[in-house]
């Protein structure tokens with residue numbers, strides 16, 4: 622929103638650095654255990670603030686590699702071993718930002734992710750699990766970073782994703798569920814990566830997101846009439862950006878970061894590609 626200065630840069634960086642643990646990973650807050658999710662958040666925030674020089678990339682890579690099964694490709698979220706597609710996407714995302722993809726068995730990871738595609742075209746959290754739009758984002762994002770989109774049935778995936786649009790214009794995460802603004806990100810980002818944004822009605826979706834904005838506090842809720850929160854405000858804005866809304870910077874569909882910081886990503890597979898389609 623061209624308002625990065627609205628948050629105090631030095632305080633933000635200090636807070637993030639205080640969340641790092643001796644094992645190299647980051648927690649959600651200074652006294653929390655390390656988790657791969659918050660490790661990516663830390664790296665993303667430092668990337669946006671152009672402060673990646675404040676961290677030791679090798680130490681972070683060591684932490685992520687410690688959660689990665691080099692044989693099967695799987696990645697767990699923390700030392701307790703839960704495995705799913707989110708963590709695999711995060712590992713690829715984080716190490717591509719740091720230019721350390723060679724620390725991962727990308728080939729095995731791509732095969733494991735491709736095995737998460739179901740007969741309906743969608744993707745689950747692990748092979749055989751129910752299709753869910755947020756998992757489509759992690760799987761298609763992971764395969765884009767890995768350069769392995771050819772391993773899946775892309776048209777079938779985009780058919781399932783475009784079926785998420787309901788008559789009122791909003792998108793849901795699974796069949797028979799209510800529409801929700803955050804799927805404007807999980808679904809649209811996939812269609813953008815697969816160059817199929819035109820497979821849904823963009824004007825109706827834009828209206829659905831704008832109606833979910835609270836006229837008093839400015840935030841965006843999951844749908845019209847509900848209470849706004851930071852999560853849906855972010856994904857609503859990112860969806861509006863993918864829809865080409867005036868006044869918003871272009872967001873990168875693979876990384877969910879402003880396109881103008883992407884030149885700092887060391888191994889960006891999307892680099893130089895046309896995002897306007």
Ligand SMILES: [Zn+2]
Nearest residue numbers: 801802803843
């Ligand atoms: Zn939501």
